[in-house]
Amino acid sequence: MGARTGAEFTAGLRDQREVWLGNERVEDVTTHPAFRAAVESIAQLYDMQHDPAYRDTLCYPSPTSGKPVGLSFLIPRTRDDLVRRRAMSKVWADVTCGMMGRSADFLNAMLTAWAAKADYFARQSPECRERVLDYYEHCRENDLFLTHTLVDPQVDRSKNRAEQDDPHQCLGIVDETAEGLVIRGAKMIATAAPFADEILAWPFPPTLTAAESAYAIVFIIPVASPGLKILCRESFTRPGAVEDHPLSARFDEMDAVAVFDDVLVPWPRVFLHKDVKLVGQMYTGTRIREWTAHQTNTRLLSKIEFVYGTLSLMAEAIGVQDKPVVLEALGEAASYVEIIKSVLLAAEHEAEIDPSNGALYPALAPLQVGRAWGPRIYPRLMAMLRRIGAGGLMQLPATFSSFDGPTGPDLEKYYRGAHIPAQDKVRLFKLAWDLVGSDFGSRHELYEMFYAGDPSMITASLHRDFDTARCTNRVKAFLGLGE
Ligand SMILES: Cc1cc2nc3c(=O)[nH]c(=O)nc-3n(C[C@H](O)[C@H](O)[C@H](O)COP(=O)(O)OP(=O)(O)OC[C@H]3O[C@@H](n4cnc5c(N)ncnc54)[C@H](O)[C@@H]3O)c2cc1C
Secondary structure: OOOOOOHHHHHHHOOOOOEEEEEEEEEEOOOOOOOOOOOOOOOHHHHHOOOOOOOOHEEEEEEOOOOEEEHHHOOOOOOHHHHHHHHHHHHHHOOOOOOOOOHHHHHHHHHHHHHHHHHHHHHHOHHHHHHHHHHHHHHHHHHHEEEEEEEOOOOOOOHHHHHHOOOOEEEEEEOOOOOEEEEEEEEEOOOHHOOOOOOEEEEEEOOOOOOHHHEEEEEEEEOOOOOOEEEEOOOOOOOOOOOOOOOOOOOOOOOOOEEEEEEOOOOOOEEEOOOOOHHHHHHHOOOOOHHHHHHHHHHHHHHHHHHHHHHHHHHHOOOOOOOHHHHHHHHHHHHHHHHHHHHHHHHHHEEEOOOOOOEOOOOOHHHHHHHHHHHHHHHHHHHHHHHHHHHHHOOOOOOHHHHOOOOOHHHHHHHOOOOOOOHHHHHHHHHHHHHHHHHHHHHHHHHHHHHHOOOHHHHHHHHOOOOOOOHHHHHHHOOOOOO
């Protein structure tokens, strides 16, 4: 098949999937008001793969069929490959203002990392290696949209999976048959699950004691698998005029909990199981982070560029752009754009070939810096939106259509800015409110803090994995201390 169109992606979602929004079982996610807009936004990304203006940036020729396939499946072997992967992700992220964290290129990067390190899975069995490679090719050639769900239900974090009072609370194996593994339990969070083709799961954090072997499982199955329920949070989609909710009208990618009620995972979809050491070390052993963090930092760059642009326009709109305190805030915002850009460039500059597979991996440390700083940067940017927007964020008509109503002349007069007409200023400030004040905006602040895991753990890992001796030895030498 090769790279899909938006219509092909959308048609693929009309299946037997069990998606719940409150007490409603959603019949068709492609038409339901809570999901339709996000499905359309993702479909737009797929359509771009067929647009001559973007095709060569978004696709490359399949090594098996020669047809165009998504560039996020490319195993990078040169620096140019890495740059092309970044360009691909940036183009998609720019279209969604960086608001769709789980666009297909994110999990394609993870799957591609597994394929490049398929030998890791051979440690479980030669079949597992083949399953990973077969699935990677299947996903690439059919351009599937994957989501993933890794974390155990947030019930009692003081106990491990096996110690919870219900042994089937955390997702684990309950039976092993000739067809595959039967699994029971729940995982959170599965962003985009209602409109993903397939769902991938493994335990995160990847800490597993010997007693947790039943929970040591890495697999991918269709979202429409019998027994799998997708329980959605409240929808933050705001149907209606995009001027009123420019982001939440289009990009609510939805978060959900995945409940597995004795779901069969066929053997071809089981990549690792029961080996706590192999599953526990898979995260680092298959070098997932390098390529996924390359994608997530690219998306973050797109998003903070967008927020910085919004901040700058807001300051100009009310004529405070030259005030020292505002200039300082804008300079700080610009520095965040530069930090994340530098993270990406440094990671690419320091990329190294892994001799075991000949693939090129961007340096992990700078990418982890981006992941450690994202949770700090984004809330700071949100604070700046509130600071610069101030009361203007509340000085907005209930609906943009009011400009055509009886109060229109009042709005034209009192809602205008220093140099922009009222309609443009209202559009801009409604965008700012959607970024910072709406339920959609709050969710994004939370997303940037937690999407890659506990931010304090990520930050701590920077010291833990650092070549600290390089620095401490200098201090020791300076002071004349012993080695
Ligand atoms: C909007 C959003 C979308 C997401 N999308 C996805 C997704 O698509 N797929 C996916 O797999 N996951 C997703 N996640 C989940 C994300 O991986 C987790 O939120 C993250 O790993 C943190 O886990 P938790 O939320 O369960 O927090 P918890 O682990 O319950 O932590 C809660 C608090 O307790 C602290 N804490 C917990 N354990 C310890 C400890 N041992 N020592 C000290 N402090 C501790 C934490 O620092 C934190 O402050 C998403 C999260 C968000 C917010």
